[in-house]
Amino acid sequence: MKQRYNFLLINPWIYDFAAVNMWARPMGLLKVAEFLSSYNVTLYFIDCLDSFRIKRFNMGKYPKEPLPAPPILKGIKRRYGRYGISEHEFLKKIKEIPSPYVVLVTGIMTYWYPGVKRVIQLCKEVHPDVPLILGGIYPTLMSTHAEVETGADFIYTGRVDTKLLAMLESIGIKLEKATEKRPYYRLGFYKRMGYAPLLTSEGCPFRCSYCASGILWREFRQRPVEEVLREIEELVEIGVRDFAFYDDALLYRREEHIKPLLKGLRKILQRLPSHRRPRFHTPNGLHARYLDSEIAHLMRETGFKTIRMGLETVNPERQRIIGGKVYNEELRQSVAYLKEAGFKKEEIGVYLMYGLPGQHLEEVWEGVKFIMRLGVRVYLAEYSPIPGTEDWRMLVDKGVIKEDIDPLLTNNTVFSLLFSGYSEEDIKRLKDFVLEYNRAD
Ligand code: SF4
Secondary structure (H helix, E strand, O other): OOOOEEEEEEEOOEEEOOOEEOOOOOHHHHHHHHHHOOEOEEEEEEEOOOOOEEOOOOOEEOOEEEOOOOHHHOOOOOOOEEEOOOHHHHHHHHHHOOOOOEEEEEOOOHHHHHHHHHHHHHHHHHOOOOOEEEEOHHHHHOHHHHHHHOOOOEEOOOOOOHHHHHHHHHOOOOOOEOOOOOOHHHOOOOOOOOEEEEOOEEOOOOOOOOOOHHHHOOOOEEOOHHHHHHHHHHHHHOOOOEEEEOOOOOOOOOOOOHHHHHHHHHHHHHOOOHHHOOEEEEEEEEOHHHOOHHHHHHHHHOOEEEEEEEEEOOOHHHHHHOOOOOOHHHHHHHHHHHHHOOOOHHHEEEEEEEOOOOOOHHHHHHHHHHHHHHOOEEEEEEOOOOOOOHHHHHHHHOOOOOOOOOHHHHOHHHHHHHHOOOOHHHHHHHHHHHHHHHHOO
């Protein structure tokens, strides 16, 4: 009989000033679990973020334990803390799991590394001799930092593939194919599956100057529509009610992808009783350029409830400089299509960045007013630079940041306060204004 190896997979806590669960799951780590599920392994899983108070549409607020901010963030007048399950709960879970052969930890946002570090520290206290591999977006973007700071034995960069098998073999674990690959939602990791993120594609055909998509995914690939529909049906069967599309470019190549997908969805919905009909959300922002009248109507018919689109700035010159993914007229037109299809202000939101390099606050106010004139919600997003991007290089070259800056300083809350050049009062005035506008009918 083949030997079976116990693998422990962990999604760490978030350490930050603010965090809300908008249908998130550690998709990269779950892809690793799916990949490993066809080998001679027994998978154990701890998601430190699988705890939140449900608000609307199965979204929710994570429990927060206030913690002293790291010394480098001392001047920031916000409450820092750890989001997710308690340490006590984490230790209880890890001690209940049979001795693993290897521990795999994921790191997502670079500035959440204190959560990764703490998880690794606790793992090492419980299983000092078990090799620990850290993978995910954070070590892919900042491998040297992850190597020096986290205490992980091995750093895995990039997407999951046979490279992982080679790394495991180098530490004495030779995996062999044992069965068919299973989707993460069939692996028994989550007791309650009220929501699920969906990724119908990998990567993005654009290369915006501030975005890491092109670093994480060299190519843009869309999954077969039939496969995505099957996944949605299976998830509905196990009780999922809310789906969040996390694609970077969901509407790209619309005739071959999103339109057949929505039409297929429409057929599935016709077979479901109304109480089991799912709701759909696009928290990652859609490309307004590709949203036409047919898509808007299909989205309405298939139960989209939260539609977000990215504008980022209203300044056409800056729109061109950062990558040209959308221009004002395209946004205006797409909002008109959505409204014509029946969507209301509270269902449509547009992301607008503040603190972009060289951006004055007046430009942000102009953007707010432009979106208000369209009669949809405004979602402000603080700019923060990501290692490896064009913006990062430009900010390093100009001496605004150092190449080896502590990622904690690139936290979106922190970066905008320290580097945008706007005063705290001005930012507060802007945020309060937007909050009030969004609340009004
Ligand atoms: S379009 Fe969006 S996902 Fe694509 S590169 Fe630009 S910001 Fe990133």
